[in-house]
Amino acid sequence: MKSKNIKTVAAGGLLDRRSFILSGLALTTISPIASFASTGSEGHSVIGETLPSWMKVPGKGATAYGLPSSHEQHVRRHLEKNTPETSLFSIWNSPIENQRGIITPSSLHFTVSHNGIPDIDPTKHQLMIHGLVEKPLKFDIDSLLRYPMVSNIHFLECAGNTAPNAVSFTALDQSCQDLFGQISGSEWAGVPLKYLFQEAGLKPSAKWVTVEGADGGSHARSIPLEKLMDDAIIALYQNGERLRPEQGYPMRLFLPGWEGNANVKWVHRLEVTDQPAFTKDESGLYSDILGDGKIQRFSFHMGVKSVITHPSGKQRLPEKKGFYEISGLAWSGHGKIKKVEVSADGGLTWALAHLDSPILSKSLTRFHIPWQWQGLETILLSRATDEHGNVQPTRDQWREKYASYSFNHFNGIQAWHIDNNGVIKNVYI
Amino acid sequence: MFISNLRRQRYASCILLIISIISIEVYADDSTSISKMNLGQVLTQSEIEKYSITIYPDGKHLSKGHGSVAQGRELYNSQCQMCHGEGGIEGPAARLAGTNGWLSFSDPFRILRIKEYPVLLISVGGMWPYATSIYDYIRRAMPHYAPKSLTNNQVYELTAYILYLNELIDENVRLDETSLPSIKMPSHDLSVDAWANYIETAKINESTQNTDH
Numbered sequence: 001m002k003s004k005n006i007k008t009v010a011a012g013g014l015l016d017r018r019s020f021i022l023s024g025l026a027l028t029t030i031s032p033i034a035s036f037a038s039t040g041s042e043g044h045s046v047i048g049e050t051l052p053s054w055m056k057v058p059g060k061g062a063t064a065y066g067l068p069s070s071h072e073q074h075v076r077r078h079l080e081k082n083t084p085e086t087s088l089f090s091i092w093n094s095p096i097e098n099q100r101g102i103i104t105p106s107s108l109h110f111t112v113s114h115n116g117i118p119d120i121d122p123t124k125h126q127l128m129i130h131g132l133v134e135k136p137l138k139f140d141i142d143s144l145l146r147y148p149m150v151s152n153i154h155f156l157e158c159a160g161n162t163a164p165n166a167v168s169f170t171a172l173d174q175s176c177q178d179l180f181g182q183i184s185g186s187e188w189a190g191v192p193l194k195y196l197f198q199e200a201g202l203k204p205s206a207k208w209v210t211v212e213g214a215d216g217g218s219h220a221r222s223i224p225l226e227k228l229m230d231d232a233i234i235a236l237y238q239n240g241e242r243l244r245p246e247q248g249y250p251m252r253l254f255l256p257g258w259e260g261n262a263n264v265k266w267v268h269r270l271e272v273t274d275q276p277a278f279t280k281d282e283s284g285l286y287s288d289i290l291g292d293g294k295i296q297r298f299s300f301h302m303g304v305k306s307v308i309t310h311p312s313g314k315q316r317l318p319e320k321k322g323f324y325e326i327s328g329l330a331w332s333g334h335g336k337i338k339k340v341e342v343s344a345d346g347g348l349t350w351a352l353a354h355l356d357s358p359i360l361s362k363s364l365t366r367f368h369i370p371w372q373w374q375g376l377e378t379i380l381l382s383r384a385t386d387e388h389g390n391v392q393p394t395r396d397q398w399r400e401k402y403a404s405y406s407f408n409h410f411n412g413i414q415a416w417h418i419d420n421n422g423v424i425k426n427v428y429i
Numbered sequence: 430m431f432i433s434n435l436r437r438q439r440y441a442s443c444i445l446l447i448i449s450i451i452s453i454e455v456y457a458d459d460s461t462s463i464s465k466m467n468l469g470q471v472l473t474q475s476e477i478e479k480y481s482i483t484i485y486p487d488g489k490h491l492s493k494g495h496g497s498v499a500q501g502r503e504l505y506n507s508q509c510q511m512c513h514g515e516g517g518i519e520g521p522a523a524r525l526a527g528t529n530g531w532l533s534f535s536d537p538f539r540i541l542r543i544k545e546y547p548v549l550l551i552s553v554g555g556m557w558p559y560a561t562s563i564y565d566y567i568r569r570a571m572p573h574y575a576p577k578s579l580t581n582n583q584v585y586e587l588t589a590y591i592l593y594l595n596e597l598i599d600e601n602v603r604l605d606e607t608s609l610p611s612i613k614m615p616s617h618d619l620s621v622d623a624w625a626n627y628i629e630t631a632k633i634n635e636s637t638q639n640t641d642h
Contacts, residue, residue, distance in 0.1 A: 009532050019525070079440070088573050089522075089573075104615050115570060115573065115576065128472055128476070128480060129469070129472070129476075130472055130477045130481070135469075135471065135474075136471070136472035136477060137470065137472055138469065138470065138471075139470070143468035143470075144468075146468060147468070163547070167547065169437075195466075196469065199466070199467060199469050200469065208638055210483045212482075212483065216570070216576045217569065217570035217573075217576055218569040218570060218577075220483060220560055220569075224624055224626070224628075248441075269480055269481075271481065271483060273485070275485060275487070277484070277485055277565070278485075278557070278558060278559045278562045278613050279562065279565065280562060280570070281484075282565040283546065283557040283558060283559070283562045284551055284552075284557055285523070285551070287556060289529060289551075290621065293619060294618075294620070294621045295556060295558075295616055295619045296621045296622075296623065297620055297621065297623065297624075298623050298624035298625075299557075299621075299623035300623075300624060301627070380523075385578060391560070393586070403529075403530070404531070405529065405530050405550045405551070406549070407547065412547065
């Protein structure tokens with residue numbers, strides 16, 4: 001590694017975001033030389049002798065529906081422990097520290113359900129539109145599949161993601177999955193809702209739509225018509241295949257950038273109204289309590305946020321004074337990520353991280369920056385800014401706005417403490 | 430020969446131009462072509478009535494019926510208490526009564542309960558702005574293990590009992606479709622509408638941008 005290629009850009013060992021690539025090239029030129037050692041009796045040797053077993057037998061056939069390697073069984077969703085433990089209300093967090101890129105495999109996408117996952121027969125499922133429309137309509141799935149579709153890559157985040165850091169008096173020693181696992185990214189494809197509303201014909205007094213699922217609890221949310229006529233879709237596909245049951249099979253409402261709970265799964269009914277219904281979730285669990293005791297309702301947007309996933313909580317850096325690539329995710333419910341700054345000295349100095357393409361609106365954006373750990377205790381931070389100038393607040397700035405027991409929409413800057421043994425812990429700064 | 434070839438080419442390119450103009454026009458007017466899909470089928474009034482279960486704050490869609498606090502207590506103790514606790518505050522399922530927050534004079538153990546189940550930080554009585562939402566949610570989703578199994582009268586009974594646990598109605602009150610929407614919840618006047626504020630800010634920004642031009 002030639003030092004002339006590497007530029008320090010902030011204290012704590014943060015290096016220029018391009019230097020890892022340059023130094024990597026220098027390293028790869030060394031390795032081929034070692035493989036030309038001569039052994040002498042070449043004519044009698046069998047190349048298989050020293051090679052691994054899987055290189056000496058024919059492999060297995062593929063299967064009709066592929067599965068991850070059996071060696072990756074540790075990469076699993078975790079059931080969050082502190083909700084009333086029934087299968088009916090459950091929160092499963094995605095292992096984001098085991099993923100790279102911006103797409104979460106559908107099997108690992110976080111999932112929250114308040115009344116369990118229904119087993120819906122798609123041939124008997126219909127999407128109904130009624131209320132303040134000229135023509136009340138119903139659509140079966142075969143009809144919906146014929147409409148023009150859009151497909152876009154977006155994040156989905158539960159309003160309660162990272163809630164422990166919002167309300168816990170002490171920073172809990174938890175993993176990235178435990179603290180941040182209610183965020184995922186997918187390609188969602190489906191029918192823009194405006195096509196269906198145009199067909200039904202909206203009456204002038206139409207303002208809100210009560211969107212209801214066909215699950216046991218008939219989950220419902222009131223959604224402003226502006227959003228539904230903008231970029232909302234009836235999603236039918238996730239990552240190229242039809243939705244998984246825990247994501248709303250056979251169809252869900254998808255609202256780019258808005259809190260997960262409003263993206264009604266198993267959607268079957270849209271009642272166009274002139275008023276919100278104040279359903280269970282918008283009345284209670286998905287309202288926010290402000291610092292002055294006021295209760296904020298219909299705060300749909302997920303704010304600008306980021307987290308370093310590599311390295312992160314409950315991990316240990318394997319090599320003292322080693323060379324690492326810090327990597328993480330940033331997102332904003334308002335638009336594109338403009339920049340992510342990283343600090344390796346607890347916030348005294350900051351450096352710009354590299355943003356991987358594609359940088360998409362209301363989507364996960366992957367960032368990274370090379371880092372030479374100096375082997376000393378330190379704190380890693382990341383701070384995202386979106387294209388509208390929204391900057392991720394500190395934890396204290398966020399808590400100034402909300403009551404001490406308000407836990408939704410927490411987007412404070414995450415701090416990972418590293419001790420001089422390389423052990424990483426969640427901390428408040 | 431050469432000239433006629435040239436003419437043919439000209440004709441061909443003219444025709445191509447016309448075709449492309451037509452196709453551009455058709456493509457640009459996509460709302461027309463999409464509305465021509467018309468694959469939605471008529472939803473009949475009886476279908477709407479069958480599925481239209483949402484109750485609105487003004488009482489829209491409320492079914493006729495009634496229920497008393499005493500009837501509600503009996504039903505609550507047999508079907509709800511095991512998840513919500515005897516007083517509606519113990520959990521593990523969502524807290525039905527009392528204020529929001531960490532501490533409560535009436536419940537010295539609240540902080541211990543919250544430590545186990547953080548959702549107990551908030552309560553129906555402390556958060557919900559309209560009593561109609563209680564009726565709506567019980568009727569569509571409760572009890573958790575057998576949703577949509579209660580009669581309309583039973584839903585009035587349970588709604589009455591939850592309001593009684595919150596000291597919002599007296600023990601002798603009988604709740605019905607007229608009295609339910611008139612009950613004022615403590616958090617009603619504390620509500621702030623983030624969406625209305627968002628739209629307002631967006632409008633201000635837009636008009637500022639317009640005056641800049």
